[in-house]
């Protein structure tokens with residue numbers, strides 16, 4: 001592991017913690033401390049510390065502000081029934097961070113060191129981990145390019161930091177299925193592009209389609225492949241799964257899709273439940289044909305924020321598909337219960353997915 005001490009500088013002005021855990025939203029409140037480590041070309045990583053949460057001082061000419069040389073991750077710290085806290089597969093986030101870094105020509109940061117930083121920060125912020133069912137402390141590891149240079153080339157200075165935000169239950173009134181618009185004019189990513197990296201530009205480029213769909217009453221945009229506009233890929237920050245004739249289908253991670261850690265975990269659990277899993281391209285045509293034959297049983301998104309997000313309605317060029325009578329399907333429900341059970345420590349951790357903090 002990277003041999004770098006992490007200094008801890010505690011805040012002198014702790015914030016008031018939210019008292020009502022039923023009204024926690026997502027990403028609006030931040031905890032007292034953040035982790036930060038700096039990179040300088042020729043020196044490497046240095047000055048790792050946990051310090052009071054606060055604004056960063058970066059040069060207005062920093063490459064992140066002009067050319068989006070930025071990557072991020074998202075994972076959660078859960079409160080166990082015995083009062084302890086734990087994380088779900090953090091090493092996978094650290095590995096994906098490094099794969100994103102490679103794509104964006106940013107420096108690698110030792111994966112075990114990343115996990116050590118997450119654990120230390122989670123321990124310092126343990127009182128910020130909510131206890132109510134469905135809640136968690138969301139961690140957002142981020143890497144940005146800074147320094148003062150406007151040339152279009154990889155930067156010479158980087159910051160890696162982690163901030164924490166207590167997150168409410170994604171489902172305030174029980175799990176309610178979402179409405180998705182299948183997008184046939186805008187695209188999110190193409191093979192050879194940056195779709196497989198968790199990098200800021202992918203998300204700013206997706207805002208317009210999401211905004212237009214939301215004006216028409218849809219919750220999410222389902223992206224098609226950018227080349228043929230034919231195969232379903234993923235939604236905003238979730239991978240997509242379809243149950244057709246009792247089998248599970250999801251798009252392969254061939255370069256334009258973000259390889260979700262929830263996706264990977266769900267495929268494992270589905271196989272354990274005896275469900276046949278196919279990672280292969282699924283066309284919109286195939287979905288509509290299955291629907292008209294009555295074999296399209298369920299559709300759901302998978303991602304860290306919601307874990308499983310059932311789809312109640314899909315629309316493509318004005319044609320509507322309605323699923324599961326507006327209820328959550330039985331397979332989505334079974335997988336959701338199993339996975340959230342493992343994450344909170346109520347189900348056995350058969351695959352060593354859990355990293356205990358305390």
Ligand SMILES: *Cc1c(COP(=O)(O)O)cnc(C)c1O
Nearest residue numbers: 237238239258260261262303304
């Ligand atoms: C983060 C993300 C996902 C889900 O990844 P998880 O590791 O399961 O949280 C899926 N698609 C996109 C575009 C994402 O940014």
